[in-house]
Amino acid sequence: MSEFVFATAQYESGDWDSAPLVPANVIDSIARYTSIDVAPTGAIVALSSRDVFRHPLLYLTGHLPVRFTAAERTNVAEFVRRGGFLFVDDHNHDIDGAFHKTVTEEIARTVGPLVELPNDHVLYRAFFHFADGPPTTSHELNGWGDNLVHKHLHGVIRDGRIAVLYSNKDYSSEWGYHPDNKRFLAVDNTKFAVNVVVYALTR
Amino acid sequence: MPSRGSPARVAIERGLRALSLLTLAAAAWIAWRPPAEREAESAAPADLTEALPRWTIAPPRRIHAALDAAPPQESRDWLRAIRRAGTPVTWAGEDIPALAVEVAPIANPRGGTMLWVAAPSGARVALADALASIDTVVAAAGGARVLAPSTAGAVTASVGAQMAAARARDTLLLRRVLVLGRATWETKFIVAALEEAGWLVDARLAVAPGVDVTQGGVRSPDTARHAAVVVVDAPSASTASAVARYVRSGGGAILSGASANASSLADIAIGRAGARVRASSVAFADDAPRRALGFLAIAPLGEAIVLEERDGRVAAAARRVEIGRVVQLGYDETWRWRLAGGAGAVDAHRTWWSGLVSSVAHRAAVPISRDARDEDAPLARLVDALGPPSPASGDMVARARWLPSPALLFALVSMLVLAELASRRLRGAP
Numbered sequence: 001m002s003e004f005v006f007a008t009a010q011y012e013s014g015d016w017d018s019a020p021l022v023p024a025n026v027i028d029s030i031a032r033y034t035s036i037d038v039a040p041t042g043a044i045v046a047l048s049s050r051d052v053f054r055h056p057l058l059y060l061t062g063h064l065p066v067r068f069t070a071a072e073r074t075n076v077a078e079f080v081r082r083g084g085f086l087f088v089d090d091h092n093h094d095i096d097g098a099f100h101k102t103v104t105e106e107i108a109r110t111v112g113p114l115v116e117l118p119n120d121h122v123l124y125r126a127f128f129h130f131a132d133g134p135p136t137t138s139h140e141l142n143g144w145g146d147n148l149v150h151k152h153l154h155g156v157i158r159d160g161r162i163a164v165l166y167s168n169k170d171y172s173s174e175w176g177y178h179p180d181n182k183r184f185l186a187v188d189n190t191k192f193a194v195n196v197v198v199y200a201l202t203r
Numbered sequence: 204m205p206s207r208g209s210p211a212r213v214a215i216e217r218g219l220r221a222l223s224l225l226t227l228a229a230a231a232w233i234a235w236r237p238p239a240e241r242e243a244e245s246a247a248p249a250d251l252t253e254a255l256p257r258w259t260i261a262p263p264r265r266i267h268a269a270l271d272a273a274p275p276q277e278s279r280d281w282l283r284a285i286r287r288a289g290t291p292v293t294w295a296g297e298d299i300p301a302l303a304v305e306v307a308p309i310a311n312p313r314g315g316t317m318l319w320v321a322a323p324s325g326a327r328v329a330l331a332d333a334l335a336s337i338d339t340v341v342a343a344a345g346g347a348r349v350l351a352p353s354t355a356g357a358v359t360a361s362v363g364a365q366m367a368a369a370r371a372r373d374t375l376l377l378r379r380v381l382v383l384g385r386a387t388w389e390t391k392f393i394v395a396a397l398e399e400a401g402w403l404v405d406a407r408l409a410v411a412p413g414v415d416v417t418q419g420g421v422r423s424p425d426t427a428r429h430a431a432v433v434v435v436d437a438p439s440a441s442t443a444s445a446v447a448r449y450v451r452s453g454g455g456a457i458l459s460g461a462s463a464n465a466s467s468l469a470d471i472a473i474g475r476a477g478a479r480v481r482a483s484s485v486a487f488a489d490d491a492p493r494r495a496l497g498f499l500a501i502a503p504l505g506e507a508i509v510l511e512e513r514d515g516r517v518a519a520a521a522r523r524v525e526i527g528r529v530v531q532l533g534y535d536e537t538w539r540w541r542l543a544g545g546a547g548a549v550d551a552h553r554t555w556w557s558g559l560v561s562s563v564a565h566r567a568a569v570p571i572s573r574d575a576r577d578e579d580a581p582l583a584r585l586v587d588a589l590g591p592p593s594p595a596s597g598d599m600v601a602r603a604r605w606l607p608s609p610a611l612l613f614a615l616v617s618m619l620v621l622a623e624l625a626s627r628r629l630r631g632a633p
Contacts, residue, residue: 002388002536034411036386053543056388082542082549083395127410159399201386202408202416 003037004030004201007055009086010046011072014064014099017044018091019172022059026193028179033194034127036201047072052079057200061089061172065102073110080111080156085200086164093139093170095148100168107156107164114154114166123153123162126199128191134167135192137174161203165196208630219623223616230612233261245269245595255281262290267595270296272364273581283588293593294585300326303580304360304367308375309350310430310564311557312401316371318349320360321580329361357577369579376567379403380560381424383442384435386410389459392538393433393556394418400557405429409436424449424456430564431455434462435535443467450527455563460499460535473520473531474502480516480533487544492551493518496540498533521562528563 006023010016023042030038045051045058048071052058058079068076080086088107090100104114117123119133133152140149156164175190182188208216243265246254251268255278258266262285273279273296286292303321308314322328322342330337330349333356340347351358357368380397384390386408397404405419405428423445424432432446434456443465450456450471463472476499487495493511500516503509510530511519518533541552578584586592607615627633 002539004387034386034414036410050543054539056391056538056542079542083392084542126416127414198386198410198416201388201391202406202410203391 003039004057004197005039005055006030006042006197007045007058008042009052009058009060010044011060011062011066012048012069013067014062016060016062018063019061019089019176021176021178022061022172025175025177025179025182025190026059026197028182029188029190029194030197033191034198036197047075049075052076052084053082056083057085057087057197059087059089060103061091062099062103063091063097065098066106067102068106068110073106076110080158080163085162086111087196087200088164088166089170089172090166090168091170091172093137093168093173095150095168104166107166111164112156112158114156114164116152117155117162117165119152122203123165123195123199126195126202128195130192130195134169135189137169137171137189139170139173162199208626208632212626212630216623216626219619219626223619223623226612226616226619229607230609230616233607233612234609243267248272248274251278255285258285258290262288264290266290266292268292268294269595270294270585271298272296273299273578273585276578276584279585279588286589292589293595294589295592295594296582296585297592299582299585300362300365301582302326302328302360302362302365302367303583304330304358304369305579306354306358306369306371308371308373309561310375310377310566311561312377312403313557314353316351316354318351318354318358318360319346320348321346322360322362326362330358331361332356332358365581367579367581368577370577371571373568373570376569377402378426378428378430378565378567379405379419379421381419381421381429381432382406382408382435383432383438383446384408384459384462386416387435388538389535390435392541392552393435393459396541396553396556397433397560399553402430402557402560424454426452426454426565429454430566431457431560433457433459433560434468435459437462437465438468440465440467447471450529451525453526454565455528455560456530457559457563458529458531460532463501463531471524471527471529473507473522473529474504474517476500476531476533477502480513480518483513487540487548489545489547489551492540492544492548493534493537495544496534496536499535501531501533527565530559530563532559 006027008023027038030036045055048069052075088103092099107114124130124133136149150169154166155162175193244263245267247269248271282292300323305319307317309317318330320328324342324345326342327339328342329339332354337351338349340349357370359366359368380402382390382394382404390408394404394406405421407422408416410416434446444467446456447470458472461476463476478500480498480500482495482497484494498518501520503517503520507520507522509517509520521530541548
């Protein structure tokens with residue numbers, strides 16, 4: 001039985017590798033809180049390659065404009081059609097930045113329109129309970145970026161389940177530290193990552 | 204004063220009276236002659252309808268029917284009644300095809316009806332229902348089967364002049380499917396495939412010690428709720444015991460991967476899942492996609508039926524466990540087929556999993572009315588009614604001897620008596 005591999009999507013435009021510490025941190029949380037068989041290291045998958053279809057959950061982030069190539073667009077559309085789960089996080093934490101504008105355009109064009117997820121969505125109860133919806137990040141609260149707290153995540157819904165989860169809360173910055181440093185936190189801020197993975201594996 | 208007629212006229216009148224008495228005597232003889240005195244008779248198919256009433260009124264010593272098609276139910280039952288009344292009845296029909304048809308609803312949420320046909324190998328069988336032709340198939344190894352999306356009324360199967368007809372004798376109550384396992388891509392995509400195929404799915408997927416993600420809120424399989432249970436990973440002892448009880452009660456189970464190695468499932472498992480067999484191809488070919496999947500080789504025990512093997516190692520097998528059914532799969536990563544297979548992989552993966560569940564599903568049948576006139580196996584019913592075929596014996600007459608009907612004899616007697624009476628009255632005799 002294959003183990004869960006946290007895979008980061010590599011795309012040709014922009015800076016796909018802007019959050020290199022996130023995979024290790026998410027993997028640490030999966031191993032720490034669940035009994036899911038998780039690979040100790042993540043994988044990097046080129047969106048234009050067939051390797052996309054070996055990893056049903058893909059994490060995509062960056063700061064810069066995203067323009068999919070034709071091969072990337074084809075693969076993303078097919079990946080979602082076959083039941084894959086794409087988690088996209090805006091590493092800028094802004095509301096009208098280059099990454100946000102371009103990646104949401106690409107998602108809409110390739111997969112379908114993004115809709116606002118209600119804050120009582122099952123995603124927020126998939127493992128840990130987040131009664132108020134998506135947990136806020138320190139970047140939302142300390143005045144960096146656009147000084148806004150984004151109240152909702154967005155998604156593309158296919159057959160009643162989230163096929164593409166889009167966040168502009170900048171979890172890529174929030175989770176971008178070495179897992180050993182979790183001991184300095186009063187509350188582990190990567191718990192929501194566990195919900196994302198459990199949701200992808202069970203819905 | 205009575206007149207005296209000419210001697211010739213009187214002689215004619217006496218002749219008419221004698222003829223009347225002879226005719227009456229003949230009618231009495233025909234009516235009451237003993238069967239043993241009749242000759243053995245044989246009838247061709249075209250003459251059977253005319254012969255049956257005659258054989259009933261005046262049974263011959265023995266009856267032989269030379270048939271080119273199984274007679275309709277009425278004729279068959281009539282012949283059986285004559286035989287039970289004491290007249291030996293034999294039949295022959297070398298050209299009658301052994302034809303039978305069965306109509307069975309499929310345990311699948313998409314519905315559908317399986318038409319099972321028994322016919323001589325090589326025979327062309329035309330299938331039709333009350334609305335239209337369904338298909339024409341050539342029987343191989345004594346039979347054929349056709350999947351029809353739906354049927355209306357009786358389904359007929361015809362080979363030449365012989366026709367068999369049947370209609371579904373019951374309908375199915377399809378229940379939910381329960382998927383048990385850990386949170387893995389395999390369980391996720393099994394649930395997805397079954398839901399896409401129309402099954403209602405309950406699931407209990409373990410994500411942490413004591414923490415399950417559930418769907419449908421049901422924790423154990425139950426024949427009152429579930430058509431089948433899919434066990435993807437080795438379950439807890441209590442869950443495995445519940446699955447074993449469920450199967451023995453008539454439920455269906457699919458044991459995937461290493462789940463069959465759970466000690467509590469040993470009684471219902473087909474065999475131990477052993478060493479992993481590597482994929483024999485890199486790419487998922489459309490005609491043999493599962494060759495690109497590895498699997499745990501199954502060592503079948505007892506009366507298991509091997510469903511799929513590769514290089515002599517069993518990848519899938521099935522068996523009955525009391526009144527339940529079990530399919531065991533060595534495959535534990537079929538999700539790779541769905542994700543990385545060819546253009547039709549999603550459909551193929553879905554169809555394969557749905558078919559597996561259909562094959563083991565607990566079938567709660569609801570009987571529906573059935574038309575007793577349906578002849579689902581004409582030749583078999585003929586043999587059941589009259590015994591096996593046998594050649595005609597030498598003393599058979601090919602056609603029945605002509606005998607006047609009672610009505611004709613009555614008319615003749617009436618005319619003779621009236622003629623005599625008229626003659627006598629006209630000459631003034633009493």
